[in-house]
Amino acid sequence: MSDIPQRWTQAGVYPDMWADPDEDPRNNDGTSPDGELATLQDFLTNYRLTLKMKCEGLDPEQLARRSVPPSTMSLLGLLRHLAEVERDWRNWIRPANPAPKLYGANDADFDGAVAEQAVVDGAFTDLAREQAATDTALAAHPDLGERVGKDGFAVRELWVHRIEEYARHCGHADLLRERIDGRVGQ
Template identity: 50%
Template sequence: MDAGEGNDVSTAQRWTRSTVHTDMWVDPDDDPREDDVEGVDERSALLAALRHFRLTMEMKCAGLDAEQMARRAVPPSTMSLLGLVRHMAEDERHFRRLAGEDLPRIYRTAEDRDGDWNGAVADPAVVEDAWRQWRAERERTDRFIAGFADLGTRTAGGELLRDIVLMQITEYARHCGHADLLRERVDGRVGQ
């Protein structure tokens, strides 16, 4: 399963091809991260940024097989694109833990605190599970946020929802930078 599964096939294919800049992802006019919606208020601006980085993560993984997804950065790092997807599934769940929900970890355990990275092996079933978990956790996070009219609300965990959303955007942005380098190592595609 690649990042485009569940999406229109032509869209997934466009994510790995540009006719304008062949080393980039998409033609500027076809970039799914760009839309005509203006961030006229704090909520829409923050949620648009979160959407942007989630799509960037998905684009960086589009069209790759299990071996390419699991390919490690450089020793001794365990970082891979597959590990990033698993890590971000954990982070989406952690978002709701910060807000006060009592949720178990997905991949990490007391024995393996880096289970999200260490378990990212070149197995199509592991890749499929990672995408399924990530998408499910994203949807749960989105439903959670939608339950609050004001991002200035304190959650059950005592945190301002705005701060948790900003932290999530920052986490995605940081890891999208890692994904740029990892994808370039796989096939030469560069950031956009």
Template identity: 50%
Template sequence: MASKAQKYPDLWVDPEDDPRESATSTATDERSVLVEYLRHFRLTFEMKCEGLDAEQMARRSVEPSTMSLLGLLRHLAAVEQTWFRITMVNEDVPRLWGKDDERDADFDGAVADDVVVAEAWEAWRREVAYAVEFVERAESLEVVSTHATRGPITVRELLVHMIEEYARHCGHADLIRERIDGRTGQ
């Protein structure tokens, strides 16, 4: 299927085709604003990885860094799991990629393999869906985490932290993607 020509080839996508923009967005209360910002950055990250093969996803940024888009994807899946599933709900699950045993397993295991890429996308989508559902169910932004050793954090603080986490990594993704194929982000 041929893609249509962009009106603004210097942009990632034309504004009317940008999935991050919602003409129906009426986010006026605090929770809706925070959720919308986090949604925006999650979609931005996903767009930065769009259309890449396993080798491109696993390509390292610059030596000696182990950072890659695939590593970032795996890292963000682990971050989602750690904060929402483990910290907020206190689920007793092993951390993704073996991060219980090796801190940098998300980046170190990001190898150019179609199965590894597919598993990373599956884990990320599963953990994002869990997080979205958790926030929707939370009685208020004042709900506090239940994990015994990670220290208390409210849903409000967690949403702000996740926005910061994604914004920072979207910046990394911009630079990595530009190095892969010259595309720059909006």
């Protein structure tokens, strides 16, 4: 008996995909958005949805399952981490009166990712709230070349950094999910 799950997918057309293209909620009508800001928003939306999809159908124990020692990474930890970094990006925009950490110092976002339904519910709630708050904060700065915060970051840089953060962690989520139940896909 092995604790390594069999690889599987729900896709029937492309066996290396998470879902068939006609059932993938990330797919749109095939037309890319007009303009740089709309393109950045579209990429971020799709990565956020990808992370959510990678967590669907799992129980608290599966979401909290760690990757491989000594890493503390788990899908639940990623949800909590991204809530924390969304909050931190707002602190870059408005450095006065920075919002406090959600989960504590250092790796508390990952260390506190325990297999309890209340922790799971809290992580999804925190992430949605922090995403909405950061979206609202950035909506006040539609000029991508505008410099914000004490360090004068370009708004464009904040958008690109957010996309990079989600993209990197979606790659982690791919591997974590496959290790949990064998489900593969983009």
